[in-house]
Structures are given as structure tokens and as C-alpha cells.
Amino acid sequence: MSDVMEPVSEALIERAKAALGRRNLVFIGLMGAGKSAVGRMTAAALGIPFIDSDHEIERVSRMTISELFAAYGEEEFRALETRVIKRLLNTGPRVVSTGGGAYINERTRRHIKKQGLSIWLNAELDVLWERVNKRDTRPLLKTENPKQTLEKLMHARYPIYAEADLTVISRDVKKEVMVEEVLAALAAMPKK
């Protein structure tokens, strides 16, 4: 069997586009789920502008996420995140990849529910851990036992992520396969 990836079929892309219409597509899920990477590639496949809310927050504040947490704390970060995401959704349609805590914040979640179609990249702990432990850019994981912290966040957050419109299992497969599954989930949505 060849391991060369088949390009995503045009027919699937067209069905996914039609299902999404002019709505924003919003990626949610825990750190390491692939929101930033898969979101960007999904936007490219759909031909829709992409933005990562963390990148936008860093651009407008001219600080990194770590610097923002250190200087102002999580509460201030969440307030800024809510404002940025609200603006991005108001000026769409786009694909927006959020930071892992965004959908957990009640106000941000309300904006996402009102103005976007949400897709949860749901991954198991070991998949997430393998990905996040390679970088130290995530302030919430600067703890004594970051894997345990991640596990606690899973328990606290998964029931809330489960409110998403769509869910795709994020696992150890090529990112292109994830994009295809995202498009298939969109295409399979019941018509309103």
C-alpha cells in the first residue's frame, strides 16, 4: 500500500462548504488537540480566511501568551480573549482556532454558540501529552506535574467541549487525515 496521501476530494470540499455556508467554523479542544495546525489546513482546503485567536491576541497585545499570563494573570487574559474572539466572529466568515480555555469561558462560549459552528477535536491524554511536552509555550502546564495538570483539565473541560456542534477524534494520524475527517463531519451535518 502506498503511503502517499490522496488529495482531499473536490466533491467532499464542496459538500463541506455548502454545509458550512457563511458561518464561522470554530475549533475548540484541549492544548495539543491540533486546533491551530488542523484549523489552518481546513481553512486552506475550504478557501476561507484562517485566524488563530492566540496569534491575534499576541499581535494586538504585542506580548506572547506566556508574557500575558505572567504580567496580568489568567483572568485578564480571558477578558482579552473574549473581546478578540467576539471581534473575529463578527467580521467573518472565517475558520477560527481558539486557545484551549476559550470555550470554557462562559462569555466566549456564548459568542461562539451564537456566531459559529463549533468543532471539538477530542483527543486522549497520551496523544495530547506527546504533543505538548515538546514545547514550553503553554503557561498552564508550567506545574510540577504537567501531565497530571493536563489530565485534570481534561476532566474539568471535556463535559463542556461536548456541547460543540461537531466532534472529531484527534489521534495519531497525519494532519491531512484530520482535515478530511473535519470536512466529512461538516458534510454529514443534517440540513436545517
Ligand SMILES: Nc1ncnc2c1ncn2[C@@H]1O[C@H](COP(=O)(O)OP(=O)(O)O)[C@@H](O)[C@H]1O
Ligand atoms: N494529527 C497530527 N499529527 C501529528 N502532529 C500533530 C497533529 N496535529 C497537531 N500536531 C502537532 O502537535 C502540536 C500541537 O498542535 P497544535 O495545532 O498547536 O494544537 P492546539 O492548537 O490544539 O494546542 C504541533 O506541533 C502540531 O504540529
Ligand SMILES: O=C(O)C1=C[C@@H](OP(=O)(O)O)[C@@H](O)[C@H](O)C1
Ligand atoms: O488551555 C488553555 O487554557 C490555553 C491554551 C493555549 O492554546 P492552545 O490550546 O492552542 O495550546 C493558550 O490559549 C493558553 O496557553 C491557554
Ligand SMILES: [Mg+2]
Ligand atoms: Mg493552538
